[in-house]
Amino acid sequence: MAFFSLSSFSFVHPQLRCIVAKMSLLDTLLFYVIHLVDKLGLWHRLPVLGGLVYLGIRRHLHQRYNLLHVGGTTGKKYDTNEVSYRTADGKCNHPIDDSVGSYGTFFGRNMLPATSAYELLDPHPTFVANKLLGRKKFIDSGKQFNVIACSWIQFMIHDWIDHMEDTQQVEIKAPEELEDGCPLKSFKFFETKKVSTGSSCSEIGFVNTRTPWWDGSVIYGNNEDGMRRVRTFKDGKLKIAGDGLLEHDEKGIPISGDVRNYWAGFSLLQALFVKEHNAVCDMLKEYYPDLDDEKLYRYARLVTSAVIAKIHTIDWTVELLKTDTLLAGMRISWYGFLGKKIKDLFGHFAGPLLSGLVGLRKPRDHGVPYSLTEEFVSVYRMHSLLPDKLVLRDIKGTTSGFECAPVIQEVPMVEMVGKEGEKRLSRLGMEQVLVSMGHQACGALTLWNYPSWMRNLVTHDVNGEDRSDPVDMAVMEIYRDRERGVARYNEFRRNLMMIPISKWEELTDDEEVIQALYEVYGNDVEKLDLQIGLHAEKKIKGFAISETAFFIFLLIASRRLEADRFFTTNFNSQTYTQKGLEWVNKTETLKDVLDRHFHGLTKKWMRCSSAFSVWDSEPNKTNYMPLYLRPAAPRI
Numbered sequence: 001m002a003f004f005s006l007s008s009f010s011f012v013h014p015q016l017r018c019i020v021a022k023m024s025l026l027d028t029l030l031f032y033v034i035h036l037v038d039k040l041g042l043w044h045r046l047p048v049l050g051g052l053v054y055l056g057i058r059r060h061l062h063q064r065y066n067l068l069h070v071g072g073t074t075g076k077k078y079d080t081n082e083v084s085y086r087t088a089d090g091k092c093n094h095p096i097d098d099s100v101g102s103y104g105t106f107f108g109r110n111m112l113p114a115t116s117a118y119e120l121l122d123p124h125p126t127f128v129a130n131k132l133l134g135r136k137k138f139i140d141s142g143k144q145f146n147v148i149a150c151s152w153i154q155f156m157i158h159d160w161i162d163h164m165e166d167t168q169q170v171e172i173k174a175p176e177e178l179e180d181g182c183p184l185k186s187f188k189f190f191e192t193k194k195v196s197t198g199s200s201c202s203e204i205g206f207v208n209t210r211t212p213w214w215d216g217s218v219i220y221g222n223n224e225d226g227m228r229r230v231r232t233f234k235d236g237k238l239k240i241a242g243d244g245l246l247e248h249d250e251k252g253i254p255i256s257g258d259v260r261n262y263w264a265g266f267s268l269l270q271a272l273f274v275k276e277h278n279a280v281c282d283m284l285k286e287y288y289p290d291l292d293d294e295k296l297y298r299y300a301r302l303v304t305s306a307v308i309a310k311i312h313t314i315d316w317t318v319e320l321l322k323t324d325t326l327l328a329g330m331r332i333s334w335y336g337f338l339g340k341k342i343k344d345l346f347g348h349f350a351g352p353l354l355s356g357l358v359g360l361r362k363p364r365d366h367g368v369p370y371s372l373t374e375e376f377v378s379v380y381r382m383h384s385l386l387p388d389k390l391v392l393r394d395i396k397g398t399t400s401g402f403e404c405a406p407v408i409q410e411v412p413m414v415e416m417v418g419k420e421g422e423k424r425l426s427r428l429g430m431e432q433v434l435v436s437m438g439h440q441a442c443g444a445l446t447l448w449n450y451p452s453w454m455r456n457l458v459t460h461d462v463n464g465e466d467r468s469d470p471v472d473m474a475v476m477e478i479y480r481d482r483e484r485g486v487a488r489y490n491e492f493r494r495n496l497m498m499i500p501i502s503k504w505e506e507l508t509d510d511e512e513v514i515q516a517l518y519e520v521y522g523n524d525v526e527k528l529d530l531q532i533g534l535h536a537e538k539k540i541k542g543f544a545i546s547e548t549a550f551f552i553f554l555l556i557a558s559r560r561l562e563a564d565r566f567f568t569t570n571f572n573s574q575t576y577t578q579k580g581l582e583w584v585n586k587t588e589t590l591k592d593v594l595d596r597h598f599h600g601l602t603k604k605w606m607r608c609s610s611a612f613s614v615w616d617s618e619p620n621k622t623n624y625m626p627l628y629l630r631p632a633a634p635r636i
């Protein structure tokens with residue numbers, strides 16, 4: 001009764017009252033705090049400390065109300081001391097259930113499946129894609145994010161998530177009146193495989209064919225076969241070609257942990273981290289000459305996966321969400337409020353807030369076994385980051401002092417994909433492609449920016465082989481979210497305790513967008529597809545993604561670290577070796593990894609502070625104001 005009267009306070013948005021009604025008294029009060037701040041549109045305008053408090057409360061509420069487990073936990077207990085390494089299929093990470101987070105387990109959910117009764121083809125996905133997604137003219141993301149940053153997130157996606165497909169095909173046919181504007185009038189693709197779950201929150205579920213842990217499976221594979229394919233079985237090392245790029249099999253397909261929908265930028269990052277792995281092996285062998293191949297491999301995998309996770313957390317993400325509040329927030333996730341110096345000196349001694357998530361005594365899953373979620377997949381549909389062409393630079397010239405290398409050619413992206421892309425990458429070499437991608441801005445996550453070449457795309461199967469039926473990815477992505485029961489935009493926001501929109505003007509102030517939304521959805525804001533809402537939403541200054549996507553991210557980014565035994569209980573010298581742990585602790589950024597493997601490259605070509613910003617842009621200005629005391633400010 002007490003809860004009811006609290007939740008019915010008239011200032012709570014009517015559509016959120018039923019969510020509040022399920023909350024405990026304390027959580028209700030916490031919800032009031034963030035709801036008030038949301039109503040004022042204030043959190044990102046608060047000084048850094050205020051913003052952090054808001055995000056801390058929000059994350060707590062999402063951990064309580066937005067984690068749903070799908071499927072059972074049928075795993076077994078095992079000896080955690082015996083299995084103190086990352087296994088090939090992601091088993092044996094959760095301390096008391098060996099199956100959690102392993103290959104072939106269910107995607108979880110952050111909210112119940114969509115309750116709206118709209119049909120799968122309402123409105124027709126081709127109509128939505130033609131009217132709202134198709135790229136008219138390439139819109140870039142300014143100096144904030146480059147093509148390495150875009151490849152990086154694909155590199156991460158291929159570490160974490162992919163849906164198992166059914167053998168049944170679906171065909172999407174464009175309605176006759178739309179045929180002219182469609183790259184493909186009809187196309188076929190495989191349905192997502194539906195599996196019954198036995199759980200009440202969702203009777204059917206979908207299976208993840210990549211291990212969702214942050215375990216580097218993008219280079220190590222997702223199971224025993226994948227792992228065997230990439231290893232040399234000598235000194236712990238992985239296979240790499242003489243030119244520093246990936247080796248290829250007799251069909252020309254790269255030999256790596258994941259080869260689906262590969263392109264030059266993606267396979268270049270795989271090769272870079274194979275080099276990193278092999279360099280860790282060399283270092284370990286020097287300090288610990290008695291270690292055999294298996295032990296060297298295991299330690300080097302732990303170290304390399306942690307380096308990847310760290311770069312993502314304190315380098316990539318702070319460029320994606322370029323504000324002081326997020327810079328502080330991401331560093332707190334890794335090092336804690338007391339910061340790197342204190343953690344390096346005294347270790348993890350003071351709990352998650354003060355000493356960070358990494359190194360926690362026990363993993364924390366908030367009572368819900370770890371998995372990545374359907375909603376997480378949806379908010380990471382970011383193909384608009386991809387440009388139309390890769391702008392190649394000449395790095396052989398005599399330019400000096402961070403000058404922008406001259407452009408020599410613009411290669412259509414389709415020619416950088418698959419086997420053809422691999423051949424071109426090998427002709428150009430790693431350094432030229434790296435410098436070129438570093439100098440090129442990636443696409444902005446906004447409407448009318450979906451790459452045209454992806455609307456007639458030859459996709460790959462799990463073995464990296466070309467499929468015979470090209471697809472229109474823009475259309476397919478709208479279909480996929482609906483097929484998997486992901487809530488549409490407004491329901492999605494409500495479930496995330498965000499204020500829903502009641503008219504298009506609350507989503508955007510762009511008149512042209514409002515007109516197009518009206519043409520597709522009429523006045524029915526409930527019908528708005530999630531993808532369209534995420535791309536249309538007014539962005540927070542400094543954020544490359546929408547606020548709605550960010551709140552899923554806020555929950556999941558910390559979960560990937562805190563739920564993982566190898567970032568918590570076992571993030572220690574016993575599990576990683578002393579020298580291995582030092583390697584992780586000394587590596588802060590992608591630039592550090594590039595400097596290790598390409599001597600002088602960033603010194604010559606990179607002017608900016610992060611390897612994920614456009615390389616000829618200004619470095620970050622020194623700010624003498626302590627980070628936690630700063631007012632709200634974007635860092636661009």
Ligand code: HEM
Nearest residue numbers: 150153154157161162163261263377380381382383459480
């Ligand atoms: C040349 C580069 C890329 C190609 C060719 C490519 C292609 C594809 C294809 C064919 C799918 C499967 C679609 C389906 O069956 O539903 C897919 C899924 C996906 N891609 Fe990409 N992609 C590329 C880059 C990226 C980038 C940069 C991102 C950024 C985050 C990204 C994120 C995703 C996500 C989240 C999915 C959904 C995975 C799932 O359903 O489990 N991709 N991509």
